[in-house]
Amino acid sequence: MDIVFTIAAILGILSVAVIFGTDVLAAAVLRSAYADVDDRTLVQSAGRGHYYGDRRLPAAGITGVVMSVAACVLAFAGGSPTAGVLAALAVALLLVWLVLFARIAKPINKTLTDAALADVVPANARVLQRRWESIIDVRAVLQGLALLAMCVSLVV
Template identity: 50%
Template sequence: MKRDTPMLVLTGQILAALAVLANAVVYGTDWSVALVTRSVYRDHLDDATVTISAGWGHYYGDKRMPLFGAGGVITAVLTLGLAIATGHLAAAIAAAIALAALLTWLACYVRIAKPINTAQTTAAQTGVIPPNARALQTKWDSILNARVALQTLALTGLLAALILF
């Protein structure tokens, strides 16, 4: 049973839209790396150049991207909570799917990408290239398609929640 007012519906739609916008930054970044950067690193740069470039990229990305990642997760949680509280079951299911995709993406980042980001950032800052530099980049790249797929699923769920609210 729906327990809403036009203001609550509008609030839910605004939250879903903010979640879409925040996660679109991460989605676009992951797609850009998958479509362009990965091939450049793999096919045209030596290990030291890849490590320095990726390291400085992670240095700035790890400082600037959490705003969008955390903001996207928080607004997705709020969208889900409001959809549940107001009885919008379809919007709640869509938001729950989005949130599950975002949390899975976050787990991949924390467990696999973040340690590599840290190693590459340290290498860029110190100029000491680790002997496993290419293996680190290959491992980082290995989850890129999954990250893109998870962000696609998250954005699809959030857009559905926006429409279904």
Template identity: 35%
Template sequence: MQFVDALPVLAVLGTGVVYGVDVFFALIGRRALAESSDAAIADVMGRLHQVADARMPIFGVTGLLATIASAAVSPIGTTTIWLNLIAIAGLLVQLSLYLIVAKPINTKMTEAAQRKEVLSDIRELQHRWDSVIVARAIAMTLAVGCLITATSLR
């Protein structure tokens, strides 16, 4: 197997990790957190963001770079290149929502959890974070679907 042949696999695997996390929180996490206490949200989500923000970028970056590289080596005008370009668009939408909305909230929650503090606006912060998770999950679903389809066409 040549490196070029491994690019779609890397794209699917890296993107798949982020996809799974976003879909989990869109379908399960939001509901569970809505029924949790402020203290539980503050502690658990602060600690989850602390760990995830340190570890998840490797998967997201791998997925995005492999998708870009896969598009770059796809023949122009083929369905494969279009699927890769649509996947890139989905990944960039998800990344933008993360960087603009979620990341600043993650940072506040992480810092508060490290201080063992429950922020007075913890529920509002969680609600704001939740407000983009469905869109992030949809963007990732589009990306993963396109990547899997493009891989099957190779």
């Protein structure tokens, strides 16, 4: 059972790391870049980024949650309650991230994607971007803590 837990945890870690890296990039780089461009460029860049991200990144996000749940179950079943609790903590953090994403970021992603593809600039483009950015630090921290919990679950 240990090897199956380890494989599930590693797959969870790798998948969570993809989303963590994406959120850190947005917090550390894209936020500043978008602040320096005009509204049309903001809408085109962010909207088209969301267009591709919302199609390509769910596989990593879903895999991260599923493998973290699997690692949690396998740890408890294999008699490693500390690893199980750490994996459960990771799952809880990922679920909080998912709620924030679904309620705040995803609707903004859709609005900016639709605007970019229609080649229009919404009057509230900057307001939308500021709202999206208002949770990016929290999202990155949640993903980072989930990643840390999963890594520690491998060594306890």
